[in-house]
Amino acid sequence: MTAVSVHDDGHVPPEIVSSIFYSAQVSDVLSLLVAESFGRTQRVTWGNEGAVQMLGYGLDDLRAMPVEHLFPTLGNGELKLLLRRERAARMTLPVRAASGELIDTVVSTTPAPGGRMWTIRLLSTANEQERALRATADAHERRFSTLTERSPIPTLLSEQGMRLAHVNDAFCTLVGRRAEQLLGTGWIDAVHPDDLDAVIEQVSAALDGGEVETQARLVRDDGTVRTTVIRFAHLFTPGVGAGFVGTIEDITDRLAFEAQLAHQANHDPLTGLPNRTLLAEYVAGRFRPGAGGLACLFLDLDNFKVVNDSLGHAAGDELLAEVATRLRATVRPGDLVARFGGDEFVVVCERVDEDDAVALAERISVALARPMRLGGVDVRPYASVGVTVQTAEHVAAEELIRDCDIAMYQAKAGGKGRITVLDQQARAEARDKLRLVADLRDAIERRDITLLYQPIFSTADQRPVAVESLARWEHPERGPISPAVFVPLAEESGLIAGLGLLVLDETCRQLAEWDRLMGPAAPPRANVNVSALQLDDNLTGQVAAALERHDLAPSRISIEITESALMKDPAQAREILQQLRGLGVELAIDDFGTGYSSLAYLRHLPVDCLKVDRSFVAELAEGHVEIAATVIALARNLHLSTVAEGVETAAQAAALRELGATYLQGFSLAEPMTGGHTAAWFAAHGERTP
Numbered sequence: 296m297t298a299v300s301v302h303d304d305g306h307v308p309p310e311i312v313s314s315i316f317y318s319a320q321v322s323d324v325l326s327l328l329v330a331e332s333f334g335r336t337q338r339v340t341w342g343n344e345g346a347v348q349m350l351g352y353g354l355d356d357l358r359a360m361p362v363e364h365l366f367p368t369l370g371n372g373e374l375k376l377l378l379r380r381e382r383a384a385r386m387t388l389p390v391r392a393a394s395g396e397l398i399d400t401v402v403s404t405t406p407a408p409g410g411r412m413w414t415i416r417l418l419s420t421a422n423e424q425e426r427a428l429r430a431t432a433d434a435h436e437r438r439f440s441t442l443t444e445r446s447p448i449p450t451l452l453s454e455q456g457m458r459l460a461h462v463n464d465a466f467c468t469l470v471g472r473r474a475e476q477l478l479g480t481g482w483i484d485a486v487h488p489d490d491l492d493a494v495i496e497q498v499s500a501a502l503d504g505g506e507v508e509t510q511a512r513l514v515r516d517d518g519t520v521r522t523t524v525i526r527f528a529h530l531f532t533p534g535v536g537a538g539f540v541g542t543i544e545d546i547t548d549r550l551a552f553e554a555q556l557a558h559q560a561n562h563d564p565l566t567g568l569p570n571r572t573l574l575a576e577y578v579a580g581r582f583r584p585g586a587g588g589l590a591c592l593f594l595d596l597d598n599f600k601v602v603n604d605s606l607g608h609a610a611g612d613e614l615l616a617e618v619a620t621r622l623r624a625t626v627r628p629g630d631l632v633a634r635f636g637g638d639e640f641v642v643v644c645e646r647v648d649e650d651d652a653v654a655l656a657e658r659i660s661v662a663l664a665r666p667m668r669l670g671g672v673d674v675r676p677y678a679s680v681g682v683t684v685q686t687a688e689h690v691a692a693e694e695l696i697r698d699c700d701i702a703m704y705q706a707k708a709g710g711k712g713r714i715t716v717l718d719q720q721a722r723a724e725a726r727d728k729l730r731l732v733a734d735l736r737d738a739i740e741r742r743d744i745t746l747l748y749q750p751i752f753s754t755a756d757q758r759p760v761a762v763e764s765l766a767r768w769e770h771p772e773r774g775p776i777s778p779a780v781f782v783p784l785a786e787e788s789g790l791i792a793g794l795g796l797l798v799l800d801e802t803c804r805q806l807a808e809w810d811r812l813m814g815p816a817a818p819p820r821a822n823v824n825v826s827a828l829q830l831d832d833n834l835t836g837q838v839a840a841a842l843e844r845h846d847l848a849p850s851r852i853s854i855e856i857t858e859s860a861l862m863k864d865p866a867q868a869r870e871i872l873q874q875l876r877g878l879g880v881e882l883a884i885d886d887f888g889t890g891y892s893s894l895a896y897l898r899h900l901p902v903d904c905l906k907v908d909r910s911f912v913a914e915l916a917e918g919h920v921e922i923a924a925t926v927i928a929l930a931r932n933l934h935l936s937t938v939a940e941g942v943e944t945a946a947q948a949a950a951l952r953e954l955g956a957t958y959l960q961g962f963s964l965a966e967p968m969t970g971g972h973t974a975a976w977f978a979a980h981g982e983r984t985p
Contacts, residue, residue, distance in 0.1 A: 326350075326417035330362050330378065337362040337378055337413075349417060351393035362415075366402070367391050377402065380410035381467040382474035390417060406473070451482060451541035453530070457498060460538070469523075469545060471516035487512035487520065494525065501527035501539040513543075522547045563634040565612055566619035574633035574641055575693065581645060582692035586685065590652040592642040593681040593699035594622075594659070597711040599638035606670040617667050618676055625662040626655065639703075640678075641696065649684045649716060656680045656714045679706035680714045688722075701725040732788045734770060735781055739793045744768055746801050747967035750976070751822070751938060751960045754952045759977060761820040761853065763960065764802040765967050766794065786828055795829045796837060803845040803852070805970045809977075818977055822853040824885065827860030830867070835874040849879030855906065857885045869900060876901040883938065887926060898933060905930045907956065909941025915950050927954050 326349045329341035342357040352360075363374055366388050377384050383405045389397035403416040449466035453459050462477045470477070470485040477485065486494050490511040497509045508526040515521065523543045530538040561573035569577065581589055596618065603611040615638065622632045622640060631643040642659070644652060660680065666673040681702025689695050702717035709715060738744055748762040768776045785791040802821045809817035825834065842849055854875055861868040861884065872882055883904035884897075911923040923939070930937045939951045942961025951959055968976055 326419075328357070328415040328417070330413045330415055332378075332411040337374070339365070339415075346417065349392075349398070349419065350390065353393075356393065365390050367397070377404055378406075378413050379404070379464070380406055381464050382406070387420070408473070449543035449545070451539075451543070453538035453541075455536045455538050456502065457483070457495075466543060469515075469521065469543065470513055485513050485515075487514055497525070497527055498539060498541075501529050501541075502537045504529045504537075510546075521545050522550055566616055566634050568619050568623075568640070569631065569633040571633070571635055574631070574635065574643070575696070577631050577633075578643055578696060579692040581643075582685070582689075582695065584690055585687055587687075588646045588648070589685040589695065590644045590647045590649075591683050591695050591699040592644070592652060592656050592659070593635070593683075593696075593703040594640045594642070594678040595703050595707065596638040597677045597679055597707075602669065602674060606672065610669045613669060614667070614674065614676060618663060621662045621665075622659065625659050630655075641699070647684065649682070652682050652684055653714060653716065656682055660712075660714065677712040679703055679711050681706055682714060682716045684716075698722055698725075728784070731776075731781075732784060732790070735768070735784060735788070736790055736793075738768055738770075739785075739790060739797055742797060742801075744794065744797055745969075746798065746805065747969060748805070748818070748821070748973040749960060749967040750818075750965040750973075750980075751958050752964055753958055754956055759818070759965070759980065760958065761822060762818045762973060763822040763855075764798055764805075764824070766798050782826070786826060791826045791828045795826055796841075799823055799838065799841050800844070803841045803847055806847055806851055807845040808970070809974055812974055813978065816978055818973065820851055820853055820881070822855050822883065824855045825860075827857065827863060830856065830860055830863075830871055832871070834871055835878055838875065838880060839878055850881065853881035853883055853904070855883045855885040858887050861900065872901050902935065904936045904938060904957075907937055907939040907951075909961075912939050912941045912947055912951070912961075913943075915947050916944065920950065920954065923951070924954050927951075927956050930957075931955060 325343065326345040327343045328339050328346050330337050331340045339357050339360045339362060342352075342354065346352075346357070347354060350357075350365075362378065363369065366374070366377070368389055369377065377386055377388075383403065385401065385403045388400060388402050390400050390402070392398055399420045401418040401420065403418070405414045405416075407413065446463055447465055448463075449469045450461075450463045451459055451466060452461035458479050459477060459482050462474050462482065464474075467474055467477065472481075472485065483491065483495075490509075493509050494511050497507045500507045506526070506528045508524055510522065510524050512520050512522050523545050526542050526544075528540045530540050561570060561576075562568065563570045578589070578591070583589075596614075599611065599614070602614055615634075618640065619632065619634065622642065626632055626642055627644065629645070631641075633641045633643070635641050642655070644655060647655070660678060663676045663678055666675050668674075681699045681704070683695055683699035683702055685695055689698070698717050701721060702715045705717070705721055706713040706715035745767050747765045747767055749765060750759040751761040751763060752758065753760045766778055766782070768778075768781050770776050782791075782794070785794045802823050806818070806821055838849075838852065838854070842852065856868075856872075861872075875882060881904065882902040883906055884900075884902055885906045886908045887905040905926060907923055907926050911926065914920070915923060927937050927939075936957035937955075938958040938960055939956045940960045942948050942951065942959050943963050945963060947961075948959055948963065965976065965980075
């Protein structure tokens with residue numbers, strides 16, 4: 296009678312019955328055991344009569360016996376290979392009998408579906424020849440197991456057609472299924488239905504002798520999906536036919552990481568909105584020349600800097616994130632909201648006319664204006680909105696974005712918190728400005744900006760003591776462009792650094808040339824104007840490099856900086872002026888009296904000269920000498936010299952001498968001249984009085 300382990304109630308545990316019938320029919324001719332996992336230990340929980348007779352143990356001896364006791368030659372790691380959760384295993388091993396004798400057997404194990412119970416079948420080897428053959432076969436199987444079954448690369452093996460003869464543990468783990476479920480054509484069930492045709496097509500190509508690969512999704516037993524690349528290679532087995540070897544690369548995590556990187560590259564990290572790059576791609580993908588219905592709304596938050604300066608950048612970031620949320624909630628489904636940069640946002644709409652776009656802009660303005668709490672303060676975000684709807688004149692997608700940007704600046708200029716639709720005149724003016732910027736860039740690169748030099752006179756002896764360099768631009772089509780136009784244009788467009796370096800270098804070159812031509816009669820010094828945007832840590836190095844390049848002493852240059860530029864960041868300005876003073880150049884404050892400088896701070900600036908603005912000099916003709924007199928007196932008390940510019944009449948020159956001005960400059964004394972004319976003028980007038 297078959298020996299069976301039973302519960303106290305006399306019933307056979309159902310999991311044991313299912314385990315036995317999972318792999319083999321119960322028979323006393325076979326030697327069968329059932330093992331179960333208890334924590335980290337595997338124990339025998341059942342044995343049939345064949346096992347009792349073969350091993351000589353009583354039923355009670357077998358129950359709860361550690362499996363490792365039966366197989367003394369197996370280490371712990373090898374025991375795991377015998378009792379696998381994923382697949383059946385087969386080894387030739389000595390089994391310890393009750394007498395202590397080791398019986399050579401072929402041991403086959405089959406896991407139950409739960410993976411915590413195994414059926415163990417024992418088959419005694421009969422003779423030496425069979426043992427030798429079994430040993431050879433086992434050696435081959437172990438090598439095959441090492442190369443394939445334990446490989447971390449999921450692997451499939453078909454010896455004939457579509458039917459698998461082998462899958463390794465890595466593939467079983469990948470799809471969450473046992474090997475027995477995958478062999479034959481069972482593996483096809485793991486392929487996503489939408490990818491199955493492509494996989495079968497590639498398998499057919501491999502069976503015909505090719506090496507192919509395809510991307511396919513595999514559906515795990517728990518329903519989750521993994522994206523893989525499956526590579527098939529042809530395999531021919533003599534006497535069997537054509538098959539294939541398949542290796543699988545799981546690229547799910549890699550694709551997710553690449554998608555994350557792509558999202559980060561195209562989205563703003565603070566708000567999660569598409570950034571300027573994705574915005575341009577989006578508009579370009581929907582722009583059709585000559586069509587209509589595509590609109591852009593350009594929003595710029597009003598007074599955002601006030602929030603940053605008063606409540607801090609964290610509050611500013613919170614405000615931007617809230618604005619992004621409100622924009623997404625207000626626009627229509629399908630509209631794009633993007634962060635253009637800083638406190639600027641763009642909304643793109645399709646299938647709208649101008650009235651629709653303006654109505655959306657109004658809804659956005661209302662939504663943004665609702666109060667929000669920042670740092671204990673109620674803040675109402677207002678925005679200036681520029682609106683542009685595509686017209687026949689738009690020939691490229693970027694023109695649409697550029698036009699709504701122009702409209703936004705028009706809204707700002709109109710008093711902020713406004714909605715402005717770009718009109719054709721403003722569009723033409725803006726485009727003309729862009730062309731002028733491009734021409735100015737070319738002129739700077741080609742050094743087509745020329746310099747004129749206006750002499751500066753000493754009131755003590757009426758002799759010329761210096762010149763001021765004045766940039767001039769002769770446009771090839773438009774003629775002379777006033778510095779009052781192109782200098783602010785250079786500042787707005789980021790060209791001022793190049794323009795300033797050109798003026799500095801050309802002035803130094805001209806001084807060196809005058810020295811070679813005129814010797815001691817050459818102009819002693821040249822004054823060079825510096826923009827507020829040039830007032831940074833690079834300025835001193837640039838001045839030093841220009842002087843060295845043309846072999847000039849630092850005293851030959853005077854740097855003129857406007858009062859308003861110095862007051863933008865007084866601490867930084869003082870540091871840069873000290874660097875320039877350390878270099879040895881002279882320093883002058885231009886347009887003094889037109890700004891809002893602190894007189895207390897002025898006393899600590901390392902400057903040599905104040906330039907009296909021409910507007911104060913012009914007032915002398917009307918008998919108003921108060922401001923000019925005050926500036927000159929202030930400079931004298933601070934031990935600074937003064938240059939009165941814009942002197943247009945002899946009466947003004949006389950009045951300024953009487954007030955104590957140190958130097959005079961103006962058209963009544965000498966007009967600006969080219970470098971050659973300046974040399975000739977100094978040669979003729981150097982010893983004369985004006």
